[in-house]
Amino acid sequence: MTINNRExxxxxxxxxxxxxxxxxxxxxxxxxxxxxxxxxxxxxxxxD
Numbered sequence: 796m797t798i799n800n801r802e803x804x805x806x807x808x809x810x811x812x813x814x815x816x817x818x819x820x821x822x823x824x825x826x827x828x829x830x831x832x833x834x835x836x837x838x839x840x841x842x843d
Contacts, residue, residue: 823835
């Protein structure tokens with residue numbers, strides 16, 4: 796079975812997000828405090 800480019804890209808993005816998540820959480824909490832996730836959620840447009 797062959798893997799197409801979409802599957803490769805999806806796999807790479809999942810690995811990247813797993814690797815970066817702890818770093819992003821730590822940095823955001825350092826600069827913005829414990830409620831940084833609420834600040835981000837308020838800044839993003841609603842999903843339709």
